Amino acid sequence: MSVADRTARDHESARPADPGDPLPRLPGHVSRGRFERVLRAGHFAVTAEIAPPDSADPVEVAERVQLFDGVVDAVNATDGSGANCHMSSVAVCALLTRMGYSPIFQISCRDRNRIAIQGDILGAAAMGICSILSLSGDDVSVGDHPQAMPVFDLDSISLLETVRVMCNESRFLSGRKLTQAPALFPGSTINPFVPPYPQRVRQLRKKIEAGALFIQTQYCFDLERMRDFMRQVVDQGLAERCYILPGVGPLPSARTARWMRSNVPGVHIPDAVIARLEGSSNQREAGRQFCVEMIHALKELPGVSGVHVMAYRQEKHVAEMVRKSGVLGQRVPWYPQADAVEIAADFHTPDTPDTQPTAAQSI
């Protein structure tokens, strides 16, 4: 592709001048983010979770995110997940936007009241963050600071409502006006794998009514239950009102799977999955293979718009798993170094056939 072509395409708002800047807002879009664009364009989206480091060094964030280059459309920065202390999600997201990535800012209601949360929402938008995920959060008792005060001033639905008020009505909850409203793509979570099962679809409806435009689910290890859930979601017309990205992840071993099942709130792993790991000579490999198959199978479910990969301590295998699953097809999600790679390719092999998948085909 010639430089002129690329400039023309850039002009069509494929990417900002500076990778850290949000993209121009397209008609019908609520944010200026790449993640919303990918979903609205009808692509099967892939997101992944980045574990914020226990460090003050931004390089550690860069190293972690680069593992996902070219396979994910957005990166979720967790907010003290499992009630353990790490670098704050808003800071991780700010570092990511500086590098040009498209982060999803997770906000849990556990640690901050409505004053702090609204301040963070404005700050996040000011730092180029375009997507936000509202969560209740794990209780402090499961984390490494059980002495902490659990806040839970808002719940995830009230938080969605807060985002809606700030973005759409350009005001704080108090009514005080904002001089510039944030433009955020709001999402939340659903766990279809725990009781009360019939209520989970209603919970989804509530979240959509509160403003959620995308949903990332808890780990899916039970395809049948997911299928059942999605059937109801599609039947009730909810899949047209929000994008649903089931959560997936590789289980490292049968033992860890058992431990997760009994110790991590909300994780449901069927016996058959554990038996399959147990019966394999390389359990880690088998866990990843299961994850690849799950990603592939989820793409076929009606109403599913993407997957969310949570590969705790196996982040370096995310790219390989996503590629193996084939869900991206020829598409290469844009990443900050994509341009450099592409320019280098132009320079060295000027007659590269156009059918080669390059970042050019990405959003």
Added chain:
Amino acid sequence: MYVIRQWSTRHAGMLETLYLGLSPALFKLLVLLSQVTGERLDGVITWLEKILKGLLFDCRMCGECVLSSTGMTCPMNCPKQIRNGPCGGVRVDGCCEVKPQMPCVWVAAWEGSQRMRHGQRIEELRFAVDRGRTGTSSWLALARTDPLERKL
């Protein structure tokens, strides 16, 4: 533990009927009382509400009572104080992720609401409570709102 609270959830339908039957008269009385005595009886009424609802529902006196919309189950007993539950951590046996001995408040709320005439109210969105009202009486607040806006 939680025996009476669970009884109330199981009998949510009956309690609703009782509430709907008695509340118009009681609220009239309360309105009258607060017009005549001003705020002098607030302490007593608040105390009465606390005792009665505390006994039946383990009420936490949030000041924005929603019992009649949440299956006669007090959502403030949820360790995460979720007003639009349940969260994603409910255990397989229906117990709370934080307090394994306690049936999830929101699982109970859904069950209770199925037994109630206006059970569908549980599906309404409810914004987080006004923490400034903690410890105040929901009854008095209701009695002092415009009768047209009063939702029993």
